Amino acid sequence: MVSGLSRPDRVVEYVPETVTRSVKLLVAGNFGVGKTTFVNSISEIRPLRTEETITEASIGVDDMAGLPGKTQTTVAMDFGRITLNPTLALYLFGTPGQQRFVPLWEELARGALGALVLVDTRRIDKSDEVLSVLEERGVPYSVAVNQFDDARAYPLEEVRDALDLSPDTPLTNLDARHRGTCLQSLITLVEYLFHRVEAPV
Numbered sequence: 001m002v003s004g005l006s007r008p009d010r011v012v013e014y015v016p017e018t019v020t021r022s023v024k025l026l027v028a029g030n031f032g033v034g035k036t037t038f039v040n041s042i043s044e045i046r047p048l049r050t051e052e053t054i055t056e057a058s059i060g061v062d063d064m065a066g067l068p069g070k071t072q073t074t075v076a077m078d079f080g081r082i083t084l085n086p087t088l089a090l091y092l093f094g095t096p097g098q099q100r101f102v103p104l105w106e107e108l109a110r111g112a113l114g115a116l117v118l119v120d121t122r123r124i125d126k127s128d129e130v131l132s133v134l135e136e137r138g139v140p141y142s143v144a145v146n147q148f149d150d151a152r153a154y155p156l157e158e159v160r161d162a163l164d165l166s167p168d169t170p171l172t173n174l175d176a177r178h179r180g181t182c183l184q185s186l187i188t189l190v191e192y193l194f195h196r197v198e199a200p201v
């Protein structure tokens with residue numbers, strides 16, 4: 001059976017005919033947490049990327065700590081797709097991370113069933129605004145720690161406390177460069193969202 005899960009080589013161009021349900025999801029998170037990397041790792045189609053060279057306008061506004069090699073930033077969105085099972089396609093929209101693009105979220109969040117919020121524990125305080133924006137717009141979310149090589153690995157319960165997440169918000173670990181862990185976090189989000197739809201609180 002054709003499914004994006006079995007097509008890491010990105011030969012799936014068209015949505016399989018078996019797909020009966022499609023869902024829009026955001027991949028959100030503050031500057032440089034790995035959103036573009038995540039969409040690139042997971043998408044079964046060649047993702048759309050809209051990256052530009054970081055300019056001086058970023059200095060003092062966007063926290064570059066721990067990102068010595070970062071020269072590009074997303075200026076509109078990332079777009080990718082994954083057929084999670086033969087009947088379900090996920091459309092992934094990666095948000096831009098720079099502070100100046102927050103207003104653009106209004107459009108991007110429209111129609112999204114939920115969001116996966118990536119966090120970098122070295123700059124965890126910068127995630128607060130992203131979570132607030134989603135809460136204000138009523139977009140349910142799960143959170144995933146993108147574990148960078150030189151970042152200390154914290155127990156997830158400490159991360160939950162630091163972000164003041166509610167007990168039912170799913171919290172996972174991933175490496176945005178590795179498809180398997182990305183997929184696991186995405187499945188956790190989808191299960192959470194579908195459970196909410198079936199049993200609204």
Ligand SMILES: Nc1nc2c(ncn2[C@@H]2O[C@H](COP(=O)(O)OP(=O)(O)OP(=O)(O)O)[C@@H](O)[C@H]2O)c(=O)[nH]1
Nearest residue numbers: 031032033034035036037073074097148149175176
């Ligand atoms: N070591 C490590 N590096 C990563 C990981 N994920 C992303 N990176 C690197 O971190 C940098 C930032 O990643 P991006 O994917 O551009 O982050 P982003 O969230 O899309 O950034 P903006 O669009 O600028 O907000 C890049 O140089 C990536 O190669 C990871 O899991 N581990």
Ligand SMILES: [Mg+2]
Nearest residue numbers: 035036073074
């Ligand atoms: Mg990006």
